[in-house]
Amino acid sequence: MSITTRAAVIESGGAPFTLSEVVLDDPGPHEAVVRLVAAGLCHTDLGVASGGLPFPLPGVLGHEGAGVVESVGSAVTGVAPGDHVVLSFTSCGECRNCHGGHPAYCATWLPMNLIGGRRADGTSTISRDGEPLGGHFFGQSSFAERALVDERSLVKVDPRVPLTSIAPLGCGVQTGVGAVWNVLKPTTGSAVVVLGAGAVGLSAVMAAALTPATTIIAVDRVAERLELAQELGATHVVDTGEVALGEAIAEITGGQGADGIVETTGSTAVLRQGVDALGARGTLVVVGAPPFGTEVSLDVNGLLGGKRIVGLTLGDSETQTFIPALVELVKAGRLPLDRLIATYAFADIDQAVQDMTSGKTIKPVLTF
Template identity: 50%
Template sequence: MYEIQAAVVREQSGPFRIERLSLEAPRDDEVLVEVLATGVCHTDIVVRDQYFPVPLPAVLGHEGAGVVKQVGRSVTRFAPGDHVVMSYASCGHCHNCQQGQNGYCNELYGLNFAGRRTDGSTPYRDAQGGEVSGCFFSQSSFGSLALARADNLVKIPNDVPLELMGPLGCGIQTGAGAVINALRPEAGSSLAVFGAGSVGLAAVMAARLVGCTTIIAVDMNPARLELARELGATAVIDAAAGDPVAAIQALTGGEGVQYSLECTALPKVLRQAVESLRQTGVCGLIGAAALGTEVTLDMNSILFGRSLRGIIEGDSVPDIFIPRLIELWRQGLFPFDRLISFYPFAEIEQAVRDSEQGRVLKAVVRFDQEGAA
C-alpha cells in the first residue's frame, strides 16, 4: 500500500478536499504513475455534480501526466522512469476498438465512469478504512500517485515538459481530433466552432492546421474571442450581441458553413450549430451534457442533406494521436500551451472554481512530489 494525497469529492456538488488516502500497489496489468501535473476538465465538474453518477466519495481527474514508478508483472510496454500521459480507457477487443474507434468502445462507460475496476474493487481507502471510488478514466489523476491500466498510457519523449502534457489526454485531443480525425474538413473549407473554451480553441488551431480558410469562433467572452483570432479564427461572433446563425450566414454569403462544432453542451447552441450549416453540411457534437438532456431540431434543416454526429475524445487513438500533437506543438504549429494556467495542488478547489466560472481556459494543477507521497 502507498500513502498518497488526493483530492476527494464526498457529496454531490461538494468541494474537492485534499485527504490522505491509501492506494494499493499495481496489479499484474496496472501501472503506478507518480503524477506531476493534471488538467481540470469539464467532465470532472459534471461528475462532481453527479450528472454522470460515479459513486461518491471519489477521486476524479483524467488528464494526468507523470513518471512511471512501478509496473505490474504482465506489463511489458512501460518501465519505471518512463514519462507518460494518461488518457481514456477502452477494452481494445470489441468491434469498434478493433476498427480504431476506441472512443466508441462497447465497455467505455464501465471502464471510465464506474469508479471501480472491472472486478468491482477500488484501490483506495480513507483514514477510517472506508472505500473511496477511483479508477476514473482508469487513472484518477487528482492524486499524487495514480493507478492506470497499461492500455490507457501513452509514452512520450523525456525532453518535453510533462507539466504541459496532461490535457492532451482528454480536452485538447477532443477538440483537435474532432477536426482532424472526425470531421476531416477539406483545405479551403469553412468551419464554425460554438464555444471558445479549451476544447473549442483546440479545434480552431486544428482547423488552421488542416487548411480551413473560413474559421468562425462563437462565444460570449470577448477575451476568448480575441484569443481565438490569435490562434487562427478568421472571424469571431459575440453570441450575446445577436443571432449567431444570422451572423454566420452573413459571413458566408448566405450559404452557411460546411462544418460546425458544438462545444458547450447547451441544447439551444446545438440547434444553432446545426442551423448554421449549408446544405449537406456536418455538425459535430462534442459537449458532454447531463444524461437525458434533449434537443429539438427543425426536421427540414436535416432533410436538406445536413447531418449531426456525436464525437467522443476526438475519434482519437491516444497512442497515435497524442505523439502527433506533441510534434506539432514542438514545431510551433499547435500552441496549446497558450491555453494553460497553473495552480499548486493545494489550490485545486480554486482551480475548479476558476474553470467553472470561465476565468481560465485550462487549469492544470501541479504536485510537489517531495511532499506528496
C-alpha cells in the same frame, strides 16, 4: 506492497475537493504506478463532482494526468519505470470498436471510465481507512500525487516536452482536435465554425488552423476569448451577445452556410442554431454534454439537404498514435497550448475550480 498517497477527494455531490491520505491497491498485471507531475482540470470532473453523474462518492477524480512511471505490473510491456506518460481514457482492447481503432467507443467505455468507479472486475483501486473510494476514473484518478493507472490509459511521450504543457492532451485538447481532424476532416476552402471558445473549442480552432479550411469562425460571448481565438487561428469571430448566430454565419460564408461545426457548449439552443446554420452536406459534431436525458428538437426538412449530426467522445482518437503526434506539434510550437493553460499548486485545487467556473482560467493545470 500498497502505497499511501495524498489525493483530492470529493466526499459527496457538490462538496469541495479535500486533500486526504488514501491507499492505492497493489498494481494488477496490467497496471502501473505513476507519480503525477501535472493534471488538467476538465468540465467533466466538475460535472461528476457536482453529483451530476452516478459516479460512486466519496471518490477521486482527475483524468488529464501526466507524470513519470514508477513501477509496472507483470504484464505491462508498453512503458517502463522512468518513462514520461500522458494519461488518457481506458478501454477493453477486445471489442469490435477497440479492434477497429475506435477505443473511445469501447463496449465498456461508460463503466470503465466515467461512472463505474471500479476496475472491470469490480475491485477498488483506492481506499481510505480500509473503506473503498470511487476511483479508476478514466483508468487513472489523477487528482493525486500517485495514481494506479490502467495500461490502456498510459501513453508514452517524449521526455523533452514539459509534462505541465501537455497534461490537457488526455481529454479536452484531444477532443477538440479530434472533432476537426477525425470527424470533420475539412477540405480545401471549407468553412469551419466552433461554438464555444473554452479549452475544447480553442483546441478545435487550433486544429482547424492546421487544415486547408479557409474560413474558421469562433463563436462565444466573451470578448477576451474571441480575441484569443483569433490569435490561435480563427479568421472570423462572432459575439452572440451582439449578433444572431445564423445571420452572422450566413454573412461570413456568403450564404453557403457552414461545412463543419463543432458544438462544445452543451446548450441545446446553441446546438439547434448550429444545425440550422449548416450548409448542404454539412456536418455538426456534438461535443458538449448537457445533463443525461436532455433532448433537442430539429427541423426535419432542414436535414434533407444532406446535413449530418455526429456525436463524439474524446475526439474518436486512437490514443497511442494521436497523443504522441499532438506532443510533437506542441514541441514544435504549432499547437500553442500554453496560451490556454494556467498552473496551480495541487493544494490550490479549489481555487483552480473557482477560476475555471468563473471563466478567468481556460484550462487550469494542477502541478505536484
